[in-house]
Amino acid sequence: MTPIESTDGLPEIWSGDVAVVGGGSAGCAAAVAAARAGARTLLIEAAGFLGGTGAAVLDTFYGFYAPGAAGERVVGGVGWEVARRLLDSGDAFERPNTYGAGTGVTYEPEALKLVWDDLTEAAGVAVLLHATLTGVVGEGRRVTGLVVATKAGNRLVRASAVVDASGDAEVAWRTGAAVERPSAEQRVQPLTATFRLGGVDTSALSTKELHRRMAEAADSGRYRLPRREGSVHRTVLPGVVHTNLTRVSGVDPTDPWQLARAESQGRAQVAEYVRFLVNEVPGYEAAYLLSTSVRIGVRETRRLVGRYVLTRDDVLAARDFPDAVARCGAPVEDHDGGESTIWAYVGGRPSGQTYGVPFRCLLPVELDNLAVAGRCLSATHDAHASVRSMAQCMALGQAAGTAAAIAADGTVAGLAVERLRDRLQAVGAIV
16 A cells, blocks of 8 residues: 555545545446445546546447347446436437447437436535545555545545546556556557537448548548548537547557647647548538547556456457456457557457456455446456446446445445345346
């Protein structure tokens, strides 16, 4: 345990049962689940809104459905409640994924923010926005407090249990728990700045033809396009498309200078892709830039080395586990920093098979009252490239939040997994 030196004189801003760090897909689901299970719950988020990458960068949930003709839904619970609300209000629609990763749920990000506001408020979650984790307080094998920077200065949070849904394993890393980053042989997945265009005739061109023109333009040298394929898809709004095209490679997102540079590189790439689309692609002649992502999209940083490390073999063999708390059918989707994406399917082909994600992947070896959730779970680089989808992040968040709420004295490491699985299934989760 490597906590901060002292909290003497630090004002306490909140004390309760469960503190969740990170208000993205995993953290929001964790906080809602914990509060619904009866815990006094705090959700800490650095931005001014909830939803994380789902609201700041993306507009499509993947992972709810396994690939294959049957289109079986494999995530329920809080995550599906969010998707269902958006679908029922007309703020989302389902669409097949061009790359065979299963049906996606494309939504309006502004509506997603409101859904998370509603769900957290209804559950009784205390939400602290514009608050950034700066330190961890601990004793023995327990996290006893968190230090957060707010507009009023540094403040102390006390909780019996903590859920690290930071995306970067911020809490686990600050305690000295074992974390892993990609090796030199397996480069960290690239970053992507997304953008929206208005004034587009979405019926004018197929995805296949778009990719052909993109490759041709890149080969010609007239445009600097680091990625020759990607997603340009319609949205809930007429004439508006959302993109996942740019690729900023060779960046460690935990290095502050590299991350700052990546933001400007992402914006420069956006400008180049817009120039290409408007000048070269039918249907985009009158298109205009509406917005860029609030921040650059990060796929991978630190990952916990937990009580079990999910592997590529586990994923591809569709392996199940007695302590599984979530399911996933998404392929290994490794962007790898090159020009194209590497795909490998569960069971060898898009056949609807799934694997289980063990509860142990959420538990640090070194700590008893901390659980992680979302993309900082314990998994290898390859397995992480499958299990990081937002639907799985919500499922894992629900599992972590529920465990933190029902474990005696917040000791999630000592919780009987059968009790946790029963509780999750009772509220609609699929395990």
